[in-house]
Structure formats: C-alpha cells, structure tokens
Amino acid sequence: MQFIIVTGLSGAGKSNAIKYLEDMGYYCIDNMPPMLINSFITLEKQNKINVKKAAFVMDIRGGAFFDDLENVMKELDDEGIKYQILFLEATDDTLIRRFQETRRSHPLSENSTNSEAIKKERRLLTAIREKSDFIIDTSNLKPAELQHLLTTSLEQGGEEKFSVTVRSFGYKYGMPSDTDIVFDVRFIPNPYYIASMKDMTGNDSSVKDYVMQFEETLEFLNRIENLVEYLIPYYIKQGKRSLSIAFACTGGQHRSVAIANEFTDRFKKKGKTVTIVHRDVMKH
Numbered sequence: 025m026q027f028i029i030v031t032g033l034s035g036a037g038k039s040n041a042i043k044y045l046e047d048m049g050y051y052c053i054d055n056m057p058p059m060l061i062n063s064f065i066t067l068e069k070q071n072k073i074n075v076k077k078a079a080f081v082m083d084i085r086g087g088a089f090f091d092d093l094e095n096v097m098k099e100l101d102d103e104g105i106k107y108q109i110l111f112l113e114a115t116d117d118t119l120i121r122r123f124q125e126t127r128r129s130h131p132l133s134e135n136s137t138n139s140e141a142i143k144k145e146r147r148l149l150t151a152i153r154e155k156s157d158f159i160i161d162t163s164n165l166k167p168a169e170l171q172h173l174l175t176t177s178l179e180q181g182g183e184e185k186f187s188v189t190v191r192s193f194g195y196k197y198g199m200p201s202d203t204d205i206v207f208d209v210r211f212i213p214n215p216y217y218i219a220s221m222k223d224m225t226g227n228d229s230s231v232k233d234y235v236m237q238f239e240e241t242l243e244f245l246n247r248i249e250n251l252v253e254y255l256i257p258y259y260i261k262q263g264k265r266s267l268s269i270a271f272a273c274t275g276g277q278h279r280s281v282a283i284a285n286e287f288t289d290r291f292k293k294k295g296k297t298v299t300i301v302h303r304d305v306m307k308h
Contacts, residue, residue, distance in 0.1 A: 027077070030045070031112075035119040037112050037170060040167055041174060044170065057082075058090070062096070109156040110174075111153050113161055118163040132144055169299075186259070187267075190270075190271070191203060191302075194280070200270055209280055210272075210274060226279065226284070227281060248287070252291075
C-alpha cells in the first residue's frame, strides 16, 4: 500500500489537497490520530480492507495526539514501511488573510493573536517539515495549480519528483526562515530609481526588460541555473525531495521579482515542478 501523511500549517490548504488526492484515487482520512496508522496498515496486510493508496491528514488540531507523530514515524521506519510526507505551507500574510476571510481563528490562538499562533505553529512543525518529501507553498497557487502540483509530484519519480519553491523578498522586511539557499541580487542596477518604473514591480514587462538587459544579469542566471541543476541529484541522493530558493533585493519589488520569475520560467521549461512566491511585492 502506498500512503502519504499530509500535514503543514493551518490554513495552508490541506482540505483542498485531500479533495484532490481523493480524485487521484487515494483513500483519505482527515485529522487521523497518528497511533492509528499501524492499525490501519495491519488491517490492509490482513486483507481486511482493500486500499491501494491512502492519505492521512495529521496536524496541530490533533493536540496531544499530534505529538505522537514523530514516534509513529520512527516505528514505521524501523519496520521498513515506506511512506511519504506532504507538507503544505504559506506566508504569514497569506495565512492571516485567509483566517480573516473565513472569520476563523487559528487553532493555537486561544490566548494570542493569529500572527503569534502562526509563528508558534511554524516552530512546532520545524522537525516534520525537515523530514517532508514534498513541500508546497500555496500562497500564490490557484486550486487548479495545487491540483496539478500534487499530480506531478506524487505520480512522477526520480528527479522529476523533486520540487523547487522559488521566492522573492526584500531585505528591509527580514529574511525568510524556511529557505535553503538565498541569492542577493542587489548587484543589478535598481529600476526603483527610474521614475517611470518606481511604482511598478518585477511582474511588469518594462521592469523585466530593464533588469534582463544587463550582461551580469544573464551571466548570473546562467550560473545559478547550472549550480541548482548540479545540486539536485545530490540532494535526491541524500533523501531530500524539495528545495527552497530565494532571491533578495532591497524591497522585494523589482529586481528579485523579475529574477525569480525568469529562473522559474527556465526550470518549468525543463519539466521541473516549481512554485513561486513573491513575499513582499504587494507591500509597497
């Protein structure tokens, strides 16, 4: 039996993911207590249930039960039972907006704000995030895009299964805490100081054309493209199934956005599974 543990941040889209997994033929159980996993597997081995693919959602809603997840995962590893972990996340601003739109509170916000609860949940989930096979940032994903990512991530193998998350951000708003590699693109001339582009972003063609006209920009992109392609097989060899890359400029509005877009386009053309998040582009 193939089975997946679906976890991640509250509000990141686990409910939608479960719907899509059901469409892909997975038998899904939401809010599954971790200690029941072995019982489920035993029933399947005894042919008492006929399930080929299963997905179990386990998150902070489980309270004390969720604390058992790491111990259960160790037991599965010791028994040689193969499984995968799908971890869904989103930026703090995105999660706060989603809670506001649904008029719900974060499960950990009993004596704190949603913002404080999200930061606490990130800390609590750090260990399991590091063990995850697939990490998907849903901040900028439409439902159909999430469905496509799940399909390509779970139904492909080898290097094709490896997923890359690309982020842009501005140093003035702080470093992201969950990024593997950060590239500083402040060496590129800044279109912010050109009056006609000051209020634009790297998503605008004028800004993109300005940033991409420089020889050092193209050389930089070529070099990091080759570097990341070189690294991916070695990450896979070490059991890593995802990589988070960030591009940073001063405000996260122009250069980092344009470079992140170009890098993402290059990798998508090579058939890679890539998601992109512009963390600070709307803060201006």
